[in-house]
Amino acid sequence: MEIKQVTVIGSGLMGSGIAQVIATAGFRVNLFDSYPEALDKGKSGIEKSLARLVKAGRMKSEDQNLVMERIMFYKEMEPSLKGSQLVIEAVPEIPELKEEVFNSVEKFAEPDAVLATNTSNIRITEIAGMLKRPERLVGMHFFNPPVMMKLVEVIRGEKSSEENFQEVYNFSKKIGKEPIKVLKDTAGFVVNRISAPESLYFILLLEKKVDSPESIDAFAKSQALPMGPYELMDYVGIDTVLHSLDYYSKTLSSAYGNTTIPLKMVKEKKLGIKTGEGFYKWK
Ligand code: NAD
Missing domain, CATH: 1.10.1040.10 (N-(1-d-carboxylethyl)-l-norvaline Dehydrogenase; domain 2)
Structure with missing residues (x-):
């Protein structure tokens, strides 16, 4: 499976940065947030961040528009998941909220989409236990700010499929990150x-x-x-x-x-x- 389009759930500090990174690498991104004002804030955060990169000479001004054009903003989850091969969850660090989100993701995502969570601490195996198909889930832990920080921890839960784990690791490289494989799924993973x-x-x-x-x-x-x-x-x-x-x-x-x-x-x-x-x- 080739990843061409990614859905990011939660357009806060991390989700908006992750969306920007992925769009900058040339992929289409659907960014979804259930709070319209948070979605607007995420959008203006990305616009400001791109403008800063142009001003600093780290991005061509014509690329700024191209990156924005690759990001679609959604207030509803279901349409945001259509056609995405990878879904990255970045909602607050509350297990019950992650469970609610993944229950809906399982309902509406493409059946073969790889699911990832940007959780800082919660064991992937614990979140996967909330899913009907736990093998779909892999940890994809970006660092703050995602646009600047190269490291991504790719975490294998006890039930993550080897294929999905490798897919997330390879994709992290494609978007210009320096991923490390975390094979022991403990609270906080390695860095935290x-x-x-x-x-x-x-x-x-x-x-x-x-x-x-x-x-x-x-x-x-x-x-x-x-x-x-x-x-x-x-x-x-x-x-x-x-x-x-x-x-x-x-x-x-x-x-x-x-x-x-x-x-x-x-x-x-x-x-x-x-x-x-x-x-x-x-x-
Ligand atoms: P944040 O509060 O900035 O953003 C969370 C976003 O999720 C908000 O925009 C909120 O409106 C949205 N949201 C809430 N409920 C939702 C729902 N049901 N559906 C869709 N969107 C919903 O939080 P953040 O700092 O971006 O953290 C997100 C995740 O990333 C957490 O798991 C956190 O632990 C992890 N993380 C955070 C950092 C950091 O430095 N802040 C670093 C790495 C990982």
């Missing part, structure tokens, strides 16, 4: 499994009032890191941080449940850059 204790540690420093995000970030940046840990969490989204800690508390260690700050921030809609305020004010 390594960085999970770090997120917990930096949140606990605040809970214990050791110092402010500004001071700790200043220290991190003095060590030649491009961003401090709190800036990074604002960039990732505090809701995503909270969902990840919650998942780790159930799968890795109860220690991940010992925080109060992320939940408070989500309740106050301080989700980071996407709402204009997180640990920092961004507007």
